[in-house]
Amino acid sequence: MQQLLDEDFLRRLVNLRFMARRRQGGRFSGGHAAPRSGMSIEFADYRDYVPGDDLRYVDWNVYGRLERLLVKTFVQELDVPVYFLVDTSASMRLGRPTKTIYASRLALALGYLALRNLDRVGLYPFADGLAECVPPRHGMAQFSRLLRRLSAVVPQGPTSLAKAVADFQTQTRESGIVVLISDFCAEEDVHEPIARLAHRGDDTIAIRVLDREDVAPSARGPVELRDVETDERMALVVGPATLEAYRKGFGAHETAIRREFQSRRIPFFVTTTDRPLEQFIHEDLRAGGVLQ
Numbered sequence: 421m422q423q424l425l426d427e428d429f430l431r432r433l434v435n436l437r438f439m440a441r442r443r444q445g446g447r448f449s450g451g452h453a454a455p456r457s458g459m460s461i462e463f464a465d466y467r468d469y470v471p472g473d474d475l476r477y478v479d480w481n482v483y484g485r486l487e488r489l490l491v492k493t494f495v496q497e498l499d500v501p502v503y504f505l506v507d508t509s510a511s512m513r514l515g516r517p518t519k520t521i522y523a524s525r526l527a528l529a530l531g532y533l534a535l536r537n538l539d540r541v542g543l544y545p546f547a548d549g550l551a552e553c554v555p556p557r558h559g560m561a562q563f564s565r566l567l568r569r570l571s572a573v574v575p576q577g578p579t580s581l582a583k584a585v586a587d588f589q590t591q592t593r594e595s596g597i598v599v600l601i602s603d604f605c606a607e608e609d610v611h612e613p614i615a616r617l618a619h620r621g622d623d624t625i626a627i628r629v630l631d632r633e634d635v636a637p638s639a640r641g642p643v644e645l646r647d648v649e650t651d652e653r654m655a656l657v658v659g660p661a662t663l664e665a666y667r668k669g670f671g672a673h674e675t676a677i678r679r680e681f682q683s684r685r686i687p688f689f690v691t692t693t694d695r696p697l698e699q700f701i702h703e704d705l706r707a708g709g710v711l712q
Contacts (some may be wrong), residue, residue, distance in 0.1 A: 424525050430532055434470055436711045438502070438533035466490040467536060467558045492540055496504050499597050501556040502534040502541045503615060503622075505588060506570070507602035509547040515631030515693040522693040523601045523629045524570040528703060530599060531566050533711065535559065541647065542592070543569055546584035547577035579606040585613035592618040595621035604628050610680050623694055626681050628674075628690045629671060635692060637666060 469478060477492045498634035504527045512520040531541045535617070543557030543566050551573075554565050580604065598617055604610065617624050640658050656662065674690070681688040687708050691700045705711045 424521065424567065425532075426527050429698070431530070433529060433533060433701070434468075436529060436573065436706070438537045438539070438711060441615065445491055447707075450698055461524060465493050465561075467493055472596065480569075491712075493536075500539060501540045501594055502531070502542060502597045502599065503588070503592065504542065504566075505544045505546060505584065505598060505600045506573075507547070507579065508545045508551060508573050508575045509579040509606075510576050511579065511603055511605050514633070517693050518575070519603050519629045519631055519693055520573060520575045522691075522697065523627075524573060526627065526629070527599070527601055528563070528566060529697065530705075530710075532563055534591060534597075535563055539541075539597075541566065543567070544575060544584075544588050544591075546581075546588070548580040549583045550587040550591070556592075556596075564673070575614075578623075579608070581608060581610060581613045584654055585616050587636070589616060596623070598622045598624045599627065600624060601627045601629060601692070603630055603634065604677050605634065614684055614686065615682065623688045624681075624684075626686055626688045627687070628677070629693050630657060632692050632694050637663065 444669070466479065466482070467490065469491050479490050479492055482488065482490050499688050501552050506523050506527050508520060513520065527543065530541070534541050540556035540558050541562055542555040544549040545553070552569065554562075554569050556562075557565075579602075581604075606660070614626075615626065619684065637658070643660075645659065679690055689700075689708060689711065691704065703710065
């Protein structure tokens, strides 16, 4: 089992909060869940105290025994599930680190923040359909389940986002926040799957994870290209004209994807695996209103 995140990394996220509530104008509104008058609540878990937390929820009995400030967290009767749909198709095994590892680390980091925010978190890996899933639950024990599942992922097979979303909606009857993480490198149109999510009432965040080679290939001269999902091969001489044609095609593909998400007012982010994950989280996702 590979180590995807360490405790130091998670500690550096401790002051961020996942905005898993409702979108307004393409941004998310809401905040840290807390007990409110008139709501049915039940004790869920403990977490470390963070400056700014309400001192009424510190367990002073625990502090007296362990000299640790721990805050009680509660499950609200009305909450929003957070679903992570993570692409694990064969194209995701490319990159250094691989797109799979980067996407898995990102899903774990955001899942950790959502769990701290008292949301139910579920994981739905997919390629041309759903793989073994982790149904949404509360509490930090769920983080360990997410970690075990993502650590065991072996990227393989072709991609069908449409089939994956159809399967996902069959397995989950409740709308919520959908965090869709993929390289979106398949030729399929994303219109149908995101229309299905919008029709059910899911609030979606789309994150495109790319290898630097996807954006700016370094190959030159005679090469044999192989499609990692179909094993189709092509002999090619890569020169300036070929690279320019690729650049235009790649740009047109991303523009089409971006427009599709924007037409649904879905936040769309792009990152590459050579960019520090912490930087992407703190800069891009905070600026986009996903975190605060």
